[in-house]
Amino acid sequence: MATILKPASPSMAAQLASRVRPLAEAALDAAQLAGATYADVRIVHRCDERVVVKNGTVGELDRSEDVGVGVRVIAGGAWGYASTYDLNPPALVAAAKLAVRIARASATVKVADVRLAPETGWRDRWQTPYQIDPFAVPVFDKLELLFAVDKILRERPEIAVAESAILSMRERTWFASSEGAFIDQEITRCGGGFEVTAVGNGDAQTRSFPASFRGHHKTTGYEIVPALKLVENAAKVRDEAIALLTAEPCPSGRTDLILGGAQLCLQIHESVGHANELDRVLGLESNYAGISFCTTEKQGNFRYGSDIVNLVADGTVPGGLATAGYDDDGVAAQRFHVVRDGIHQAYFTNRELAHHIAEERSRGCNRAEGWQNIPIIRIPNLSLMPGSWNLDELIADTKQGIYMDVNRSWSIDQMRLNFQFGCEVAWEIKDGKLGRMFKNPNYQGITPEFWNSCDAICDNSHFDLWSVLNCGKGQPGQTAEMSHGSSPARFRNVMCGITTH
């Protein structure tokens, strides 16, 4: 039996736990003495483990551990932020003073003073639950599982690349503010998946399981990994990749489109998630990722989708990658409708911007990557609520159409209107039955038109929380994780099969 590797994080995190209060107080005191009217401190300790098997060998076997502190202040009515890896009190004090100096520089170019929506100064300890600590599972066990998957994936000669992975992450954050908050929060994420590329017939085709971009992940322990049934699905997915080499290209034209849950995850993320970040809506992201068509006068009255479309943000849902007790403003997690019965309801907000839409409390969407970065508005867990259809019945109800799933490519304009997304695989639907497989499928649409064409959503038995591990935003660039729950849904008369001519 393999030795259990000692998990890297608890020892250092435990050492830190005894030091964080005086460190945070030193930074808060220094900031206020330097003139800050508000200050918060985040001390963050993060561990990551990546175990990847590629083509019969260990592709990556990485562990990383990171710790540092970020000090955020308001001085002169403007923000300043400074961070350091040095956790000694003089370094924290220096960071706090620098943050105040930066804030005073910010104050020379402001329109109005920063105004924070009120929030209780929470004092709490919160953590995501898990059954099996992923950092306590032997690396040997992870490699054994991945090599078993790899062996099946490479059983056929057409396979050029087989890559499987198990990722684990733990982040512990201590948040303290000059308003009296002190929150100790620990989030554990785990998951995995595989992708396989077949080459032949002048082509290369990739299939992934359960989804692309490293698979399926949740705030959970290692118990998710056996539940993914990677070995059990390896042969089927491999054979689909091979079959795609000789499949016909996706036909071009308008047709009814059923999207699987994994692709709907991306659709929700890009065309609803980013479009409803209030900083984008207000034009603050204009120079980089863009703004949004969903401007503030639309709140409460804009028909975003058909009346069966309900999109719910939920920072409390068990397993969600953005599930937490509190955001990095120290605001408690919440559940709310972004779209109810097709009508737009709410934006993702933080304490700073909530008052721009006359809301008295932040919806708790301010998050930062690590200690190095300032919190910015982030998409929380955001799900398309299930409908009433069984998938077989939905396909049977579709006379002519295409079923697509698993994202391969994504592009959307700076207003979040014109999108074009590609999937790994598609099947023709003819007279209510799945038929030929199509390769290189893609579709294009305009966000509100697309969501208004939704006329059927599958039921809860098909629903899952799909994962986004790589959401990039901001400058300096930050990555965040979130989940999007979905079950397959049908969209009428969608442009599919976009080509280069």
Added chain:
Amino acid sequence: MPATLTDVQTLLAEALAASPAEATEFVYTETKEDLTRFGANAITQNVMKHSRSVGVRVQQGGREARVETAQVTPAGIARAISEALEVARFQQPDPALLPMLAEKQAYREVAWPKVTPETGPEGRAEGVARAVEACKREGARASGICSDLVTRTIVANSHGILADGIYREAEFSLTAEREGGSGWAKAVASTYEEVDLDRVVAHALEKCLKSEHPRDLPVGDYPVALHSAAVADLATMFMWLAFSGLAYQEGRHFAVGKLGEKFFDDKLGIADDPFEVPGLPFDYEGVAKDRTPLIEGGRLVGLAHDRHTARKAGVRPTGHGLPWPNTWGPIAQNLSIAPGDTPIEDVLRGLQRGLLITHLHYLNVVDQMDLSITGLTRDGVFWVEDGQIKYPVKNMRFTDSLLSLFGQIDAVSRERERSAAFWEGATLSPAMRLPKMHFSSPAGF
């Protein structure tokens, strides 16, 4: 230098000497980034981030593993070595394990400008204020960034490899918006002092004011004049799709078995050159870089190789390895696109009927095997007749292949501009005039 530890090299040397592993490699990175972000005429985010870490790779008994730690101390590094050895123990020995680099390397010097005092938050705010005030005078809304980045990278291993380099990058970019018009411009240099802020402001405002009340244009094929920023956007797709030695070996490359063949117009030349486009003179395994020709006269003449793909291909590594082990493969990050002989103003003047494009947005791959991509125009698209801008048009999505786009090139400018790329990388791009770009759907604004 950003490193607060002036004796990092000594620290790493002592840790290498103390390592119980058969072979040990360190990749030390330290980053100091000052960035002021503004939106809707106010500074919205203003940050200083300072981070550092050491990636520790060990080889022992035909096995290897990597552990990264932010604890850059003798004890922290020793602990990382110990953990890497423990992780490595769980693998089967790999008889084909590539030993760490031992061959002595000659690192060329990158010509960085004389290091000047840091700008500081006050200096950046002053630059932002100038841009905001200029936009406000025209009734426009200003958004953008002003940044100053310095990184230090050290690669050291127990076979005597020691590479130590810095990378500097400063950027000022501005988006000006008014009445449905949007204009954008950016300057990237090695230091903030080299950034021509007034030129950025003038260009962004000019685009903004000219692009108000844009008209609809039917989708289809149009000749285009691309500003250098748009060419740089497309060059990024070359970087991902066309130059990876690993993708070529794995058969997921458009030119498998056709290295050396002609795919593009004679006027297309691309090389990776960290000495012309400032970058690190070595890769993350310590391999020295040189100029690597990739496309010459429209022929695909080279690929980026790390030590692992180079061994398989039977060629010398080109110095494009990422920290090993990785599954990404080699990446060429310092692309120099060959200049042409056309004065930049003639690139536009020569456009009889077509579109002038400022830059592109959200590019992604449609099919890696035929180099087809998609993306959108952004921040200033204009209908041109007889070399003159006639009116602004609404943004459109293009879906086209790099093979088709660059299969025929009408003109390449003499002048080139630097753009930021990925990690410690940049692109040097001319403006171009192309006879055809396929626009597949309207954006509607």
